[in-house]
Amino acid sequence: MTAAMFDYAPLFKPGLPAPAAKWTGLAKYNFVGGNNDADQVPVEGLMAAAASVLKREGHTLATYGLANGPQGYVPLREFLTTKLKRDAGIACAAADILITSGSLQAIDLVNGVFLARGDTAIIEQECYQGSINRLNRLGVNVIGIPLDCDGMRMDALSSALDDLKRRGVRAKYIYTIPTVHNPTGSIMPQARRAELLKLSQAHGVPVFEDDCYADLLWDGQRPPALYAMSEHGGVVHVGSFSKSIAPALRVGYIVAGWDILSRALAIKTDAGSGALEQMVLAEYCAPHFAAHVTALSRGLRVKLDTLMEALAEQFGTAAEFEEPKGGIFLWVKLPDTVDTLKLYQSALRAGVAINPGPEWSVDAAHSKSRMRLCFASPTVEEIRDGIAALAEVCRTEFGVPLRSANVMRAAGRL
Amino acid sequence: MTAAMFDYAPLFKPGLPAPAAKWTGLAKYNFVGGNNDADQVPVEGLMAAAASVLKREGHTLATYGLANGPQGYVPLREFLTTKLKRDAGIACAAADILITSGSLQAIDLVNGVFLARGDTAIIEQECYQGSINRLNRLGVNVIGIPLDCDGMRMDALSSALDDLKRRGVRAKYIYTIPTVHNPTGSIMPQARRAELLKLSQAHGVPVFEDDCYADLLWDGQRPPALYAMSEHGGVVHVGSFSKSIAPALRVGYIVAGWDILSRALAIKTDAGSGALEQMVLAEYCAPHFAAHVTALSRGLRVKLDTLMEALAEQFGTAAEFEEPKGGIFLWVKLPDTVDTLKLYQSALRAGVAINPGPEWSVDAAHSKSRMRLCFASPTVEEIRDGIAALAEVCRTEFGVPLRSANVMRAAGRL
Numbered sequence: 127m128t129a130a131m132f133d134y135a136p137l138f139k140p141g142l143p144a145p146a147a148k149w150t151g152l153a154k155y156n157f158v159g160g161n162n163d164a165d166q167v168p169v170e171g172l173m174a175a176a177a178s179v180l181k182r183e184g185h186t187l188a189t190y191g192l193a194n195g196p197q198g199y200v201p202l203r204e205f206l207t208t209k210l211k212r213d214a215g216i217a218c219a220a221a222d223i224l225i226t227s228g229s230l231q232a233i234d235l236v237n238g239v240f241l242a243r244g245d246t247a248i249i250e251q252e253c254y255q256g257s258i259n260r261l262n263r264l265g266v267n268v269i270g271i272p273l274d275c276d277g278m279r280m281d282a283l284s285s286a287l288d289d290l291k292r293r294g295v296r297a298k299y300i301y302t303i304p305t306v307h308n309p310t311g312s313i314m315p316q317a318r319r320a321e322l323l324k325l326s327q328a329h330g331v332p333v334f335e336d337d338c339y340a341d342l343l344w345d346g347q348r349p350p351a352l353y354a355m356s357e358h359g360g361v362v363h364v365g366s367f368s369k370s371i372a373p374a375l376r377v378g379y380i381v382a383g384w385d386i387l388s389r390a391l392a393i394k395t396d397a398g399s400g401a402l403e404q405m406v407l408a409e410y411c412a413p414h415f416a417a418h419v420t421a422l423s424r425g426l427r428v429k430l431d432t433l434m435e436a437l438a439e440q441f442g443t444a445a446e447f448e449e450p451k452g453g454i455f456l457w458v459k460l461p462d463t464v465d466t467l468k469l470y471q472s473a474l475r476a477g478v479a480i481n482p483g484p485e486w487s488v489d490a491a492h493s494k495s496r497m498r499l500c501f502a503s504p505t506v507e508e509i510r511d512g513i514a515a516l517a518e519v520c521r522t523e524f525g526v527p528l529r530s531a532n533v534m535r536a537a538g539r540l
Numbered sequence: 541m542t543a544a545m546f547d548y549a550p551l552f553k554p555g556l557p558a559p560a561a562k563w564t565g566l567a568k569y570n571f572v573g574g575n576n577d578a579d580q581v582p583v584e585g586l587m588a589a590a591a592s593v594l595k596r597e598g599h600t601l602a603t604y605g606l607a608n609g610p611q612g613y614v615p616l617r618e619f620l621t622t623k624l625k626r627d628a629g630i631a632c633a634a635a636d637i638l639i640t641s642g643s644l645q646a647i648d649l650v651n652g653v654f655l656a657r658g659d660t661a662i663i664e665q666e667c668y669q670g671s672i673n674r675l676n677r678l679g680v681n682v683i684g685i686p687l688d689c690d691g692m693r694m695d696a697l698s699s700a701l702d703d704l705k706r707r708g709v710r711a712k713y714i715y716t717i718p719t720v721h722n723p724t725g726s727i728m729p730q731a732r733r734a735e736l737l738k739l740s741q742a743h744g745v746p747v748f749e750d751d752c753y754a755d756l757l758w759d760g761q762r763p764p765a766l767y768a769m770s771e772h773g774g775v776v777h778v779g780s781f782s783k784s785i786a787p788a789l790r791v792g793y794i795v796a797g798w799d800i801l802s803r804a805l806a807i808k809t810d811a812g813s814g815a816l817e818q819m820v821l822a823e824y825c826a827p828h829f830a831a832h833v834t835a836l837s838r839g840l841r842v843k844l845d846t847l848m849e850a851l852a853e854q855f856g857t858a859a860e861f862e863e864p865k866g867g868i869f870l871w872v873k874l875p876d877t878v879d880t881l882k883l884y885q886s887a888l889r890a891g892v893a894i895n896p897g898p899e900w901s902v903d904a905a906h907s908k909s910r911m912r913l914c915f916a917s918p919t920v921e922e923i924r925d926g927i928a929a930l931a932e933v934c935r936t937e938f939g940v941p942l943r944s945a946n947v948m949r950a951a952g953r954l
Contacts, residue, residue, distance in 0.1 A: 131773045132772045142653065145805075148802075167602045173598070176587070177591060180587045184583035184587070188916075227810060230811055239553060242554060332546060389560075392559055401789060
């Protein structure tokens, strides 16, 4: 190629997001991303599943969607009907499920069905970053509802809905992660779910239920899904295999009525989601899912305990948190003097990756000194060493935690 | 659920496409869709590949993108650099490749980087339906360039570019399928490729090269890719494994400079494309791709010959076509009295699915009596029986082919 290279700049679509930076690898102590425990990927089971399903049905890969139609591989949808009934109380048929390329595509499709620029959406004040970013890019007005230890506060939701009604605005949906909330790890109790459904119905605003962390529970217990409890159908439910099996597999799903699915299908112009991943998951999950998730959750609980101990040792009272009910992340409050956006930058230079609070919240002030720590991927040694390194960075930059406090606490444990 | 179901209708985004119809299965004689030959899916090879790559690297599925970064599994990108060099003359590095969820996502990302409502794009007059539909949905002005047996006509392209220049319009790209064109099956000769690149450079309009059928060649020969021939870099290249291995696997790719890839990555918010399909493809293709594609093409050629014979027998001179240079489809001209949009409806009722010409063209008059027939998926028996059934429908509805003509021809073959 010559020096006079083609200049694309004048041709790019206006308003594109900033170009991606070149990927430089993962941090040494990686407390970000929904990654899972490498030792707990059921490799032997997936190998056996791949062998048996390919041997039996491999030739069907010659046809788009395995000739199972655009909603996805039928045995995977049938497995989901069983799993959703058992775990979430959802009575649905395979025809009510659309398999997607991860729950991110599910969110994109639901957004694509409902949201136009200038619309209003209600979310939890602290919320999955990917959902917040999507709403911002779509130019949607986002209303964040404050949380308590049981999830979205119904008094605040009721006020917000009343306020919108006064202004003549009908929100497009109420997005919630009710079962192992991201980032707080709370589970909304059944009574509050009923309240939420009542408000949804009264205001004609549907619920968008994101249940993608709901398989990872310390005690295996959860209330029924909002989708299951609704008597009027105004709930769209999405889920994923990323947290229960492996995130690099991109398989999620939408459970909804045909009025929603027929419109989601009309904008799902990808000729189907990856079939091999669907086939292997169906073959593996039908016999093994429940036992795998129980064992996986037990292992994750050990890592959470390690993380909470390490925070107590290294940060002392400077790190406050509610113990999550399941999942892969801990939402931590540091002293008000700490700005986690700055801490994030300094920590990254020291090899520690954290999620700064403001990226997981629509309330900048509330989240300024908070951070999300994902504990599934690092080993217990990496958790201990990484939190020690993070405390050192935080102390250098913000003067907390005090050295004496945590040395005393550590000594107390000997 | 009660009778008073939630009414979503007032909440849907305005301007959605028509809701999807419920899927009712494939036609008995299925001459549509980019499906492949079920007998030629390399099932044993894929099984072996799945076993070896999962055993060696299965635990990496615990990390999004296998910790290979957002551009995709490195061994797959490395295989592609070798294949693209050997087959298409493209010298590129793994860093110049972005793995996508099928070439449809690749097209969506390139469109997302360049196209805003009201923009202008140049395409071939007859063109892949998925590309035409995407441009229409994006509200882009489409200029179709007529074809001859060597692909896009350069005199017509030159006139169109001059005309745009006079009107002060700079098109965003020239989209072309130069190597086994869809639907005509032509291959653009090297000299014409050079002309195309000269016009592209002179007018500052980049080339969007869709090479997704280019692996299926009767004689294994093809000119270098436009991407390889360009001396100024103004080419974005996309490809796919759908036609060479299996369409139900959703793995495609973009080859482009970092100026393009960094912007495509910024709007690829799917947390990576499916990793298992990438892993299995890399493991299978590195040793087996070339031999597989040679054998596959040989089998497809037999099916094409069967289709051309069946058309000659059943339609006689009423079906005209140029023999394609490779691929999986034949572009057929029927007598002017035939409206293939009507034929499509009647044929479907008789169990025969065809692609009516107007769905694969931006010139309604030129394509009215043309149709695309895909021959990779049906068996040779289904090809013969399906074309006989199609001829019967066409005769009943349009009076052609005449019965005497084809009976005479058939008799002549005994």
